[in-house]
Amino acid sequence: MQPPTGQPPPGQRWHTREDSGIRLDAALRWWHDDRPVEHPKIIELFNSSLVLDEEGRYQLRIGKDWCYVQVEEAAYEVRTVDVTQDERVSVRLSDRTAEALDPATLTLGEDGVFRCRVKGARAQARFSRDAQYQLGELLEEGEDGRLFLRAGRRQMALPLSLGAPSA
Secondary structure (H helix, E strand, O other): OOOOOOOOOOOOOOOOOOOOOEEEOOOOOEEEOOEEOOOHHHHHHHHHHEEEOOOOOEEEEEOOEEEEOEEOOOOEEEEEEEEOOOOOEEEEEOOOOEEEOOHHHOEEOOOOOEEEEEOOOOEEEEEOHHHHHHHHOOEEEOOOOEEEEEEOOEEEEEEEEOOOOOO
């Protein structure tokens, strides 16, 4: 056995807080050094530990440890859409938090997946298939082709119309 040389083994590299080698891709899959993270408990830990710092950079914060991570598009997944007793629409996110949906931030990507702004409009969230279905159950089309979100007796105009994706 050779003593450590202060260099990483061949084919590997040292990581720092600034360069963790961790990224979240556009499909909300976690990667480390271009290898997929596949263990469900690690994925859940990463999802629940993702935060946006004051400078707008994403970090994983686990206990006292933290590192910056690269987020390619959406940082959070909308997992559930709920209508509250006061007829508001809320979303539950992959970090185990819930917040009111701001209908004005809904967009429909070219891939046919809804997205919205969350965390005080500082971050983007992508709807899961289940959440997209739940949202679809609340959508109504107006006479002019514009879409509305119906929550009980409340009807909220959306910045979308049927036909073209909004980007």
